Amino acid sequence: MAETAKSARHHVVVGSGVAGFQAAETLRERDPDSRITILTLSRLLFYKRYDLPKVFRGSRDWREFLVHPAEFYRDRRIGMRRASHVANVDSRRKVITLDHKEEIRFDTLLVASGGRAYLPEELAEFRPLMHNFGSYEDAITMAKALPERGHAIMLGGDMIGLDLARTLIDTQHRVTLVAGPHTFWPHEVGESERPALVATLEKMGIEVIEGADTGGIASIEQGARGFSARRVLFKDGTEIAGDVVMPFFGLMPSVEFMLGSGVDIERGLLVSPGLRTTDESIYAAGDVCQIWSDAERRYRFYYGWKNVRAMGDLAARNITGSSDPWVPAQDEKLHISGDGRIQSPFWEYE
Amino acid sequence: MGEIRPPSEAPGAPAAEQREYISDDPRDIGWVKQNVPCQSACPAGTNVPVYIREIIERQYGRSYETNREANVLPGVLGRICSRPCESQCRHGWPGNGEPVAICHLKRVAADLKDAGHRITERLYSPTGKRVAIVGAGPAGVAAAHDLSLLGHDVVILEREELAGGMLRYGIPEFRLPRGTLDVELHNALRLGVQLRTGVEIGTAKGQTPLAALLHDYDAVLLATGCMAASPLPLQGEWEKRDPGKELADVEYGLDFLVQMHRGEKKRVGKRVAVVGAGFTALDCARVAARLGAEEVTIHIRTAEEYIPVTQEEIFEAKREGVRIKGLRTPVGLATDDKGRLTGIEFVQNRLGGWRAGGRRQAIPIEGSEFVEPCDTLIIAIGQQTVNDFLGTKLELDRWGNVRVGENGMTSQAGLFAAGDYVRGASTVVEAVGHGRHTARRIDAWLMHHERRRQVVRIVPVDKPLRERAFDFIPRQHMPTAPLAERMRGVGREVETGMDEQTAFEEAKRCYLCNLRYQIDIDRCIFCRACIEVAPRNCIKLVRGVEIGDDGAYGRLLETKEWNQVGAIWIDNNECIRCGQCYNACPVQCISISRCELTEVEV
Numbered sequence: 015m016a017e018t019a020k021s022a023r024h025h026v027v028v029g030s031g032v033a034g035f036q037a038a039e040t041l042r043e044r045d046p047d048s049r050i051t052i053l054t055l056s057r058l059l060f061y062k063r064y065d066l067p068k069v070f071r072g073s074r075d076w077r078e079f080l081v082h083p084a085e086f087y088r089d090r091r092i093g094m095r096r097a098s099h100v101a102n103v104d105s106r107r108k109v110i111t112l113d114h115k116e117e118i119r120f121d122t123l124l125v126a127s128g129g130r131a132y133l134p135e136e137l138a139e140f141r142p143l144m145h146n147f148g149s150y151e152d153a154i155t156m157a158k159a160l161p162e163r164g165h166a167i168m169l170g171g172d173m174i175g176l177d178l179a180r181t182l183i184d185t186q187h188r189v190t191l192v193a194g195p196h197t198f199w200p201h202e203v204g205e206s207e208r209p210a211l212v213a214t215l216e217k218m219g220i221e222v223i224e225g226a227d228t229g230g231i232a233s234i235e236q237g238a239r240g241f242s243a244r245r246v247l248f249k250d251g252t253e254i255a256g257d258v259v260m261p262f263f264g265l266m267p268s269v270e271f272m273l274g275s276g277v278d279i280e281r282g283l284l285v286s287p288g289l290r291t292t293d294e295s296i297y298a299a300g301d302v303c304q305i306w307s308d309a310e311r312r313y314r315f316y317y318g319w320k321n322v323r324a325m326g327d328l329a330a331r332n333i334t335g336s337s338d339p340w341v342p343a344q345d346e347k348l349h350i351s352g353d354g355r356i357q358s359p360f361w362e363y364e
Numbered sequence: 365m366g367e368i369r370p371p372s373e374a375p376g377a378p379a380a381e382q383r384e385y386i387s388d389d390p391r392d393i394g395w396v397k398q399n400v401p402c403q404s405a406c407p408a409g410t411n412v413p414v415y416i417r418e419i420i421e422r423q424y425g426r427s428y429e430t431n432r433e434a435n436v437l438p439g440v441l442g443r444i445c446s447r448p449c450e451s452q453c454r455h456g457w458p459g460n461g462e463p464v465a466i467c468h469l470k471r472v473a474a475d476l477k478d479a480g481h482r483i484t485e486r487l488y489s490p491t492g493k494r495v496a497i498v499g500a501g502p503a504g505v506a507a508a509h510d511l512s513l514l515g516h517d518v519v520i521l522e523r524e525e526l527a528g529g530m531l532r533y534g535i536p537e538f539r540l541p542r543g544t545l546d547v548e549l550h551n552a553l554r555l556g557v558q559l560r561t562g563v564e565i566g567t568a569k570g571q572t573p574l575a576a577l578l579h580d581y582d583a584v585l586l587a588t589g590c591m592a593a594s595p596l597p598l599q600g601e602w603e604k605r606d607p608g609k610e611l612a613d614v615e616y617g618l619d620f621l622v623q624m625h626r627g628e629k630k631r632v633g634k635r636v637a638v639v640g641a642g643f644t645a646l647d648c649a650r651v652a653a654r655l656g657a658e659e660v661t662i663h664i665r666t667a668e669e670y671i672p673v674t675q676e677e678i679f680e681a682k683r684e685g686v687r688i689k690g691l692r693t694p695v696g697l698a699t700d701d702k703g704r705l706t707g708i709e710f711v712q713n714r715l716g717g718w719r720a721g722g723r724r725q726a727i728p729i730e731g732s733e734f735v736e737p738c739d740t741l742i743i744a745i746g747q748q749t750v751n752d753f754l755g756t757k758l759e760l761d762r763w764g765n766v767r768v769g770e771n772g773m774t775s776q777a778g779l780f781a782a783g784d785y786v787r788g789a790s791t792v793v794e795a796v797g798h799g800r801h802t803a804r805r806i807d808a809w810l811m812h813h814e815r816r817r818q819v820v821r822i823v824p825v826d827k828p829l830r831e832r833a834f835d836f837i838p839r840q841h842m843p844t845a846p847l848a849e850r851m852r853g854v855g856r857e858v859e860t861g862m863d864e865q866t867a868f869e870e871a872k873r874c875y876l877c878n879l880r881y882q883i884d885i886d887r888c889i890f891c892r893a894c895i896e897v898a899p900r901n902c903i904k905l906v907r908g909v910e911i912g913d914d915g916a917y918g919r920l921l922e923t924k925e926w927n928q929v930g931a932i933w934i935d936n937n938e939c940i941r942c943g944q945c946y947n948a949c950p951v952q953c954i955s956i957s958r959c960e961l962t963e964v965e966v
Contacts, residue, residue: 102458111459135682136847232848273669274458278715280667280690292715311732312712313691 023048023121025333026110028100028271030054031063032319033300034126035081036326037333042090044334051093051118053100053110058150059084064319066153067181074157076150100127103275105293122295122333125272125283126326129265129301137169137261140234143244144169145258147178159243160258163187167246167256169231172199173360175262176215183219190254191215192246194225199264200317201348201358211348214356228252234259265317267302280304284313287339289329297333299325305340318360320344384823386964392820394916396961399936400877402449402466403961407797408506410434411960412449413878416469417829419871422864425481427473432483435796436509436552437502437531439544442471443859444535446643446791447674454875460940462839464874471859472867474544483551488515493810496521496581498565498574501529502792503783504587505552506799507806512555514807514815519581520553521563521572524626527553529589530784531792533622536647537855538654566753574755578778583806586766586774586781587799590747590789593618596639599695607697608743613705614697617648617744624651624854633739634658637708639694640744641671642789646678648742649686654854662688663736665713665726672723676842680858683847689736691715693728698735707737747789763788772805780806816963825956828943829876832899835940840870875941880957885931887953894932894945894954902938903945905929 025041027034030052041050061079073079087094099113103123110118131148133141145156160166165188168175176198179189191197193212203211216222225231229249237243242255267282277291278284283298285305290297300322304313316325324343331338344359351357387393397404402412411430418427431438447467450456456463493516497504500522508518526532527549531540553559564571565588577584593616595606607614613633617640624630636652638645641664653660664671667690668678678688696709712732716725749765751758759767759775765788772780782802783795808814843860850856862870883894883903895903907928910918920935934945934954946954 104458115459117459135679136685138679138683139847278667279669280715284715306714311729313714 024119025050025122025124026118026120027052027124027126028054028110029126029128029268029300029302030056030060030094030096031126031128031300032322033128033326033329034124035060036323037124037126037299037330038092039090040327040330041334042092044331049093050091051095053095053098053112053118055097055099056149057097059087059094059096061150063149064177066147066150067178069153069157070160070181070185070187074154079150100271102271102273103296105276105296108295120295122297124326124329124333125269125291125296125298125302126300126329127268127271127302129267131261132263132266133261134263137231137234140259143234143236143259145260147174147260147262156258156260160187164258165190165242165256167192167244167254167259169225169246169259169261170194170199170263171197171215172262172264173201173358174265175260176220176356177361178260178262179215179220180218188221188256189219190221190223190256192223192225192228192231196263198348199262200315200360201346203348207348210350211356214350214354217354218356223254265301269302280313282313282315288332288337289325289340290332297329299329316340316342316346318344318346318362320359320362384821386962387820387822388817389820390915391911391917392822392959393818393961394912394914395880395936396820396878396959398916399880400959400961401452401454402464402877405448405452406434407448407791407794408435408800409797409961410449410470411878412466413874413876414960415473416464416466416871416874417876419469419472419867420874422868424473424476425478428477428481429484431470431473434800435793436506437545437548437792437796438470439474439548440531440540441793441796442467442469442474443544444531444540444643445470445793446672448791448793454877454940455873461835465839465842465870466874468840468842468862469867469871472862472871475861476864476867485513485555487513487555488815490517491515491811493517493582494519494580495583495585495806495810496577497585497587498577499529499587499589499783499785500524500527500549500559500561501587501589501783501795502531503589503785503795503799503802504529504585505549506796507585507587507782507803508557509552509555510800510803511806512553512557514803516582516807516810517556519558519560521565521577522559522561523564525561527559527561530591533625534618534644534647536621536624536651538650538850538858539647541857564753567755571753574753574779578776582778582810584779585802585806586779586785587783587795588750588753588785589795590749590784591618591622592748592750593743594746594748596694596743596745598697602696607741611697611699611703611705611741613739614741614743617644617742618747620648620742621651630655632657632742635738636660636740636742637736637738638662638742638744639708640742640746641665641673642744642746643673643677644747645742645744646673646681646686648744650681650684651854652740652742653684653686654851657740660686661736661738662686663692663694663708663710664688664690665693666690666715666724670724680844684851691726692736693726695728695733697741705739705741707735708741709733709735747784749785749788770805771809772802773809780809814966817966819962819964821960821962823958823960825879825958828941828946828956829879830872830941830943832942832944834872835899835942837869837873839873840866877936877941878959879941880936880959881934881939881941881945882955882957883932883934884953884955887951888932889951889953890929890932891950893948893950897944897948899942899944900938900940902935902940904933904935906931906933909933 060081101111101113146152168191171191232247232249235245244259245255247253277293282304285298285303320343415427415430445467449466450463453463495518497520500520512518632652636657638649649660691713692710695711698707711728713726716727761767766781782799906920907923907930908921912918
């Protein structure tokens, strides 16, 4: 491993999730004299997004979700710029422009902006009638909208949604899942494995409707006064009513601000096994990047808390002089355990 | 870079002391070309800031006419233009937000003008010259219109039953309603242009030979477009074979659309794969979704970011269920024992450098082949010109397109060519622009001199036409038809048009880049008030300005040393025409003038 670089370089990290936070921590360890700035859209310091289902168990104070207090960042001289919207990145000038036109120069940039909930374009017009669950604010809004023992309709059913569904069932709510190709995302489930997994969901208490059997969703409507708040109408003429409708169709990399920056993008930022983009001063880590896999001969995403954290650490090490390749930190297999429960490495976090 | 002159030699006196005047000073012409990026980017040269300003003034008819001066099909291009202007719009430059919806506003002018709107045309007296145009597509129609205005007798010969070319036969109705197309084609040709449809040019029996046209007319213009689909290069057993001819489940995208628009009933399978990255590929995919395909995918060599279609089109296609899969190149086809298509074999790509023309290279990765199942393949990777109808040998370029000189003429005297037939498959607005350009060249050749020349009309403006608050208006969205309604058939227009209020909000976002702010340094007291209020680094202390070889202004020579300051200079490249400096100036030494490219008689 190369010697840790010592400089007064300005490392900028975009994103304060698992990858961004881990990268900042590693950068500070390995480059003690540098300036480190985290730019994040979030109004909160780094918090445990994976713990958000706890809002249904009574945890609603934002302080309970923080990983570290503000002093942690102050002591480590990590600048945390919250509610900062990056408008674009000029890789040639090494300048980030924020939405309010402020320009921030960087020596190295780590993009760890993660992903936001993907909503299939055919459902985009119904967005105002759905509840997201991607942030603390979303979770609180959703918790307020779902009454005690209320009925949540979950569309898609990725592993983030199914994790929430487990909590909702535990807390005496009713959950209906409209299943489809995104169910169990990011796991790729074969045709032969799927029936057993769906049956397991049903055993957990989740009511499953196969979306394909209904011809797909025709529309989502607001319920009339005195009735359930939402109705999901299917193309075969059937419908279901519930209190909230929640889309869980996986994540879409947040790369908009990188368009025009000069680095390569397909769905995510395309990075080498060392997590470097096509610009030598820009790295990416977490759900935002597609990493070149020599073994599979393609760019691919790696998901899961452990993977994302390892990516943040690796990117920071490579920024500070190492040249290590990416090695996945967790397997990706979804399976049913001996006690009949679904086990996913995606749900394993500290 | 040419000579350096002190900025005191800025052309013209302060606008407040001027009347409207015409300038042929290359610095003024260069100023407009540099500072009005939308107009410079438009192949037809549409005067964008003026027509948007007219929308703000709710003069929709006048706005339509401003459009029509450059492009005879504003209602058509307001729907299907590829929008090269928007990618250059100053409002979309880094830090300025999103570009103005220039194309949607063009449609606004067409949609909201009065029903009894009066078209204005500047007619020349008859010349007695006769011009035949082969092809009634956008290039042919634009050229026919301009040539008829210039007093020539024009005949268009069209192979299909109706005029419009790719507009009618290549673009689905859900993007371009035929009523709009018919009205604008009619208006373009109503000045006496004869349209003869069902006429094929060629040497076979029943066809009209090109030689006969050259004999009967003073000039002939070929504008037959690119109407032959490009074959898909495959490898292995499919190398040098044409799956479009051999397999019933494989079609060429252009043929698919043309046949449908000629009235043939088209069918697709359940899993449709479209290979290609342009508007034709997207149109084929969206048609397939409407014809009942359960899964429609578009397969591209690079990534969504690099394909030459608008983000709105991509979004609408996805909304209709079309999925785009990137970084793959087709290399083979999979079939069952009955010869039915079962899948496409792709090789995984990685991104390479940039190709000439601004497209990304895709580099195949050895050993990464995979098969994507499908039962219908539509190939839409491009189009080519066809020259076998000519019956004569013309010089061609390396792509097989006919070569023309600067005067628009082919290697045969009196035979001109325009549009995609010359430039290869391009966009409708490029075809319109090239049609216009070639019409001017034909006119000059027929009349032995140029009859019009480009100048700049400079009009003093007595106050800023924008407010700073306009800069914070978000881009307004084009309303669209509900998904269920649009998917019932291919005829329901998807984009439904902006209403007056939405259009007004969007029009206000335009910076009106044709406004030139200047400081009269003889009156400036160097108080810096303008610099203090400027929202950007747009007012600069300079010691001089470089003048380019073409006479246009070049780089500003900035200085921070007061003893070197020659002037306080408004950098019109940075200026967003907010008017803050004008309002703050205590001695009114800042003037505003509107600079418009126009033409006058020679």
